[in-house]
Amino acid sequence: MPFDTDMPDLSLDAVSASAAPLTPKQKAAVVVRLLLSEGAVPALSSLPESKQTELAIQLARMAPVDQATVAAVAEEFANAIENIGLSFPAGLDGALGLLEGVISSSASNRLREMAPSAYRGDPWERVGAIESERLVKVLERESNEVAAVILSKLKVSKAAELLGLMPGERARRITYGVSLTGNVSPDVVFRIGVSLAEELEKRPARAFPDGPVMRVGAILNYAPGSVRDEILEGLEKDDAAFARDVRQAIFTFANIPERVSGRDIAKVQAKLDQADLITVVAGAEGADRKAVEYFLANISKRLAENIGQEATEKGTVKAQDTEAAMIRIVNVIRELEAEGEIFFVAGEE
Structure with a gap:
């Protein structure tokens, strides 16, 4: 840049543009004064305090500057700005802010340890x-x-x-x-x-972003019902408290009545492949059957009757097909919840 705020010394007498060329220090003062006169507030607080002090003293020492000189300094400043293709953050801490969410947490933690003590x-x-x-x-x-x-x-x-x-x-x-x-x-x-x-x-980097309860719950969400029940029974024998927390983290088709508000069912239905809903209505049994009835009770009566009729015409459905359709419906519900379109009802302990 043709001028900067690193001004040589403060012993220089105040001069006007007609008496002598402006120093880089004086040019910086002109630019700041021009910005302030136009209602713009330059981010001077990000400068070191010593530089802020130097700039303030230079502003106080400036003599009047003619319009032609102001225009020349402004043009020089504008040209310098236009010639900058990209700007980069100052220091390692600034780079970390720029890369937040882009690099891994372990890399971020290591870089923070390398960051200089000067805190920004x-x-x-x-x-x-x-x-x-x-x-x-x-x-x-x-x-x-x-x-x-x-x-x-x-x-x-x-x-x-x-x-x-x-x-x-x-x-x-x-x-x-x-x-x-x-x-x-x-x-x-x-x-x-x-x-x-x-x-x-300086928190230790974690290999897994979620805790063990959430990871096990997420895995069991996609497991077939018989496998899920068998694993949960085994967990209860080994660690009843952990098994209880996992049950609360699990969300399956059977959990719809207790976790999804009736007023949100219509939003879910609008996002579903209706063929999946027909398959589930035709093949659901036990606790899943109660979830089907809850679902149908919270959509329009005509639509519920049409789905019921198509499910009857579909006849017998294989258990694995019903399970796959339930998983797809649950995935839609989870996506809507993650997007904030619906909210899960807090489960009772």
Whole structure:
């Protein structure tokens, strides 16, 4: 770029454009003044404080600049911007922000460990986004003074929630410590935030994004009913609590009445292949039969009668065909739930 904000020194006397050419430092001041006069607010807060200070002092030292010089500086600045094909984030932390969700979690964690100690952005925003159960464990091992600083930087609702998770005496001491934080320097508060954010972000990479309950539940969703029942019975003998959690994570065709609201059935029906519904009506038995009746009771009476008639005409259906049709219907329901089109009803424990 033809000019920048890294201005040589501040000993230069204020000059007008007619007296001498503008230095890069002065050109930067002209551009900032021009942007402000047009109502634009340049992102100066992202610059180091030393550069912000230099720029402010240079603005104060500037003499009037004639219109021709302003136009020339503006054109030079515009040409420099147009010649930039791509801009890239500053530092490794900025690159991580750009690649969020693109690279693997293990690669991201390794890069964060390599990131320089100069922390970009507000660390307290990241700390405030951490779940309370993790934050309270940090507070428990910190001194009352540091814990008080942490609480002071969080939203009031978050701080109150954290206090409620701590023993009463400890919560009282930390609360009293908040009254003593008035003289803590901004630099100390920032360093505490950086240290805390970096610690909380260093979570070990997980090979599986979901927990074991969700993984087993997802697998059993696609297993034939007889296989699913046999596995669940075995799990109950080995670990009853785990088996109970897996049952709650499973969503099969038989779970439709208890998990899908009647008012959402019409939305589901509109997305289905009607041939699958006819197959299920013709072949469902036991608990699945109750789900069929629930489904038909929550669509239009005429449509339900037509599907019932076609199912009767279809006659006997193979068990594997019925099972496959049920799985496809369940997949449609899961897709609608994931897209926010419908919401599962909370299951009773």
